[in-house]
Amino acid sequence: MQKKSNVIIRLVVFALILFVVNMIASKLYFRLDFTEDQRYTLSKASKDILNDLDDVVTVKAYFSEDLPAQLLSNRQDFEDLLVEYENRSGGNVVYEFISPNEDEELEQEAQQSGIQPVIINVTEKDQVQQLKAYMGAVLMMGDQKEVISVVQPGVNMEYGLTTSIKKLSVTDKPKVGLLQGHGEPSLQEIAQLQQQLSILYEVETIDLSTQTEVPTYLRSLAIINPSDTISDMDFAKIDAFMAQGGNVFVAYSNLKGDLQNGYLSKGPNIGLEDWLATKKVNMGDRFVVDANSGSVTVQQNNGVFNIRSQIKFPYFPMLSDFPEHPTTQGLEGMMLPFVSALNYTGTDSATTFQPLIMTSDMSGLAQTPTMVNIDKKWNENDFRDGPQTLAMAVEGPLAGNQNAKLIVVSNGQFAINGNPPQQISPDNVNFVSNAIDWLSDDTGLIDLRTKGVTSRPLEKLEDGERETLKYANVVVPILLVLIYAFVRKQRYARKKQKWMQGNYN
Numbered sequence: 001m002q003k004k005s006n007v008i009i010r011l012v013v014f015a016l017i018l019f020v021v022n023m024i025a026s027k028l029y030f031r032l033d034f035t036e037d038q039r040y041t042l043s044k045a046s047k048d049i050l051n052d053l054d055d056v057v058t059v060k061a062y063f064s065e066d067l068p069a070q071l072l073s074n075r076q077d078f079e080d081l082l083v084e085y086e087n088r089s090g091g092n093v094v095y096e097f098i099s100p101n102e103d104e105e106l107e108q109e110a111q112q113s114g115i116q117p118v119i120i121n122v123t124e125k126d127q128v129q130q131l132k133a134y135m136g137a138v139l140m141m142g143d144q145k146e147v148i149s150v151v152q153p154g155v156n157m158e159y160g161l162t163t164s165i166k167k168l169s170v171t172d173k174p175k176v177g178l179l180q181g182h183g184e185p186s187l188q189e190i191a192q193l194q195q196q197l198s199i200l201y202e203v204e205t206i207d208l209s210t211q212t213e214v215p216t217y218l219r220s221l222a223i224i225n226p227s228d229t230i231s232d233m234d235f236a237k238i239d240a241f242m243a244q245g246g247n248v249f250v251a252y253s254n255l256k257g258d259l260q261n262g263y264l265s266k267g268p269n270i271g272l273e274d275w276l277a278t279k280k281v282n283m284g285d286r287f288v289v290d291a292n293s294g295s296v297t298v299q300q301n302n303g304v305f306n307i308r309s310q311i312k313f314p315y316f317p318m319l320s321d322f323p324e325h326p327t328t329q330g331l332e333g334m335m336l337p338f339v340s341a342l343n344y345t346g347t348d349s350a351t352t353f354q355p356l357i358m359t360s361d362m363s364g365l366a367q368t369p370t371m372v373n374i375d376k377k378w379n380e381n382d383f384r385d386g387p388q389t390l391a392m393a394v395e396g397p398l399a400g401n402q403n404a405k406l407i408v409v410s411n412g413q414f415a416i417n418g419n420p421p422q423q424i425s426p427d428n429v430n431f432v433s434n435a436i437d438w439l440s441d442d443t444g445l446i447d448l449r450t451k452g453v454t455s456r457p458l459e460k461l462e463d464g465e466r467e468t469l470k471y472a473n474v475v476v477p478i479l480l481v482l483i484y485a486f487v488r489k490q491r492y493a494r495k496k497q498k499w500m501q502g503n504y505n
Contacts (some may be wrong), residue, residue: 183227214241219440225412257338280346291362351396
């Protein structure tokens with residue numbers, strides 16, 4: 001009886017310990033993150049936004065229960081993230097999970113809220129079946145609502161959730177200006193950029209022909225790809241804006257590349273190049289070429305067939321090595337076609353500049369005007385001018401005593417979707433968005449926007465390195481298991497020897 005009562009007491013104590021540990025764990029939720037870029041650790045931007053919440057955000061997560069195995073982790077990751085948001089916000093983020101497939105009314109509710117089902121192909125017993133799955137969320141604060149139609153896996157999950165909460169909690173978005181009236185693209189022609197900027201800002205078009213000044217309430221002014229002459233009066237208004245601490249982003253190429261006609265030349269003088277020179281930023285008059293370049297598609301005649309092939313085109317520099325700066329945080333790769341080199345000539349110690357985008361060591365400068373020769377055989381002598389600066393940041397008294405910031409990129413097309421719109425690289429949009437954030441002193445989501453964006457393509461490695469990595473992935477785990485088994489066997493052999501000698505300690 002004594003032994004039985006001791007067992008019962010021990011079980012009760014053990015159950016109480018489990019209960020207490022469970023209660024503590026629910027209050028002190030944490031995750032161990034061993035990833036290189038800390039992708040499972042909340043960013044500072046997310047923490048700041050959650051700490052500043054002064055009202056409750058309700059999250060209705062519409063997730064199907066019968067998700068296939070490869071998507072179940074997506075639901076669990078989202079729930080883990082919501083738990084962390086709830087704890088970090090002090091209870092100002094509350095959530096519930098709803099399975100719309102179980103009830104027709106719930107399914108209708110999800111669709112009316114903006115959550116549409118995703119059709120997934122599932123293979124079962126050698127047959128492909130289509131599954132209608134819901135993986136979205138609706139966030140509500142007061143009478144405001146934000147919809148995440150599909151919860152993206154990975155680091156995009158935190159970005160989508162945090163930006164949606166930010167949209168709900170910001171009552172008065174700061175404004176940024178987009179210069180118009182000189183052939184610049186409209187808001188519709190920069191749809192990707194406009195969509196990303198609208199998360200934190202209200203984008204306002206500025207036509208200086210009808211306005212007496214650049215509004216001082218603007219955080220920054222963007223001048224993207226103008227093609228017509230900008231008057232001295234307009235530049236005076238921009239200078240007055242900068243003299244009051246306003247900041248400016250310029251994306252413009254003074255060179256013109258026409259692949260259809262095969263002619264490369266200097267573009268018309270619209271005044272912007274001269275204005276930049278007053279800020280000690282000089283644009284070169286030769287095309288930058290880079291051995292690390294993008295490709296163009298050409299048709300080659302092979303007898304009776306026309307074959308389309310990709311040919312390296314050094315006039316399209318591929319950029320992957322970015323200096324450390326908030327505007328380049330997390331960027332992996334960009335391509336800026338038909339660009340000139342930028343050079344800063346200022347000597348005033350009160351003004352600082354920093355290169356933001358540079359070409360590779362194997363870069364050169366090609367004369368203008370010139371005809372395009374797709375079949376040209378490029379050699380090392382064409383790339384002997386070293387790294388060239390294609391974008392830079394300048395900070396200081398650029399138009400008076402007041403400090404201002406200026407970012408210049410020697411290409412105006414890289415952030416434009418055009419009309420009809422074409423998808424552009426996310427890093428192109430990220431760079432401009434980061435630049436606007438830095439100029440506007442609102443950098444909360446710079447790190448989060450590009451967090452975990454890591455591309456390490458194996459094709460860039462040498463054949464020997466690829467083979468080493470491949471076999472290491474196979475051999476190393478097996479070796480670890482064998483070593484562990486050997487150690488266990490040795491320990492057991494020593495224990496057995498002690499037992500045989502009568503030593504049971």
